[in-house]
Amino acid sequence: MEHYNMNLTLKVWKQKNTNAQGGFETYSVKNISSEMSFLEMFDVLNEQLINEGKEPVAFDHDCREGICGMCSMHINGRAHGPWAGTTTCQLHMRAFKDGDTITVEPWRSGAFPVLKDLTVDRTAFDRIIEAGGYISVNTGNAQDANCLPVDKHSADLAFAAAACIGCGACVAACKNSSAMLFVSAKVSQLALLPQGDPERKTRALNMVAQMDKEGFGSCTNTGACEAECPKEISLTNIARLNREFIGAGFTSEK
């Protein structure tokens, strides 16, 4: 692909802290290489701001190779930008043209309060996992893996669900700020395997209850989460979560 440089105008959300009123700041960056990642472009912007004696833009990032789930920008109305199946760190500047204006916002959800600028607090996801996104295993020697036969197809589906990196793009993309795709991936990866079976009912009930408590909206099956998920988690997981939850709700004895 041909390399080119570009000058861009950035409209970036700036917010001092959770309680402060935020607003857009406009910046221009020059000579951005088409081979830079979106976050590298932000590094250039922040260098520039520091040299000018201004405060840099706060944004989340960690591994920068698309597997940790920390980066989280809403770019021109799209969670993780315009490319499908891509995190912001793997979005490259060749997705943009010279002279473009790019609007960058934080994930917007009551359950993900803005901490500063583009960083949001996603610990609501951690509390959902604590509510049931685990299996209880007694200590002692690990048993032979072959003792638990797993169908290859189920293992593949569980693996595809386990690809969820918990970045929150599903919540950001959903018009209802629903966390159903995240919760369904976390329920599915265990429900599909024998190890997850013993606690499947309490897991589904507790995780959904915690999801509601955190203030996420409900799912209206628009499919925006699946379209934006950098790990391309399927909507079939949401159907599975519904089955797990409805089945547990109709049969639980408590």
Added chain:
Amino acid sequence: MKWSQFFNTSIGKKLLVGATGLFLCSFVIVHLAGNFQLLYNDEGKAFNAYAQFMGHNSLIQFIAWGLKVVILIHAIIALKLTFSNRAARPVKYAVNPGNQTSSWFSRQMAIMGSILFIFIVIHLANFWGKFHYAEMPTHTYAGMEEPLKDLYALSYETFQNLWLVILYVIGMIGLSFHLIHGFKSAFQTFGLNHKKYNGLINFVGVWIFGILIPIGFALIPIVIYLKK
């Protein structure tokens, strides 16, 4: 989890909305089949006899009242969910993705549902209210002893008003757009998402409930208006 807790969760409420919605889908088939009798050229004999039966059979009347309750349950829970979904994002985005990530129909459920609800209220006032609670013209057909309430004549009179015909067509556009997403969405909410059946569910939702049935309903006032 107790029933009261279960039906207070987001999925529990959606289950109720989906189940009531599919029940209402079954109703529109029966209603359309009955209403097509308005287009017979028999001076309303078949339609009025049908209306007489539907309006006086106790089992049908029980279901008809149940239907109104179901509509209210569907609308109230869906509205509650809509408001809490809006509240889940207190600060809105400056830029929205539009149709890039979801279908337009899937985002208009509350608006189309509201149009449909207003239509249903007007429709009930136009016919059901008058049939049961107002003076109605009657017609005695050959071979029948008792005169029948002439709902057929009332329909022909009502649809001489072009504005009402337009309103009914708008109501049916609301029905169409609501069901294009609503029918298949209910199945997803029940957890029924399987590649062997998704094609069929999608086809029935879009073509039968989303297009064919609303066109059938909309044709009735249009044909009646054009007849005279």
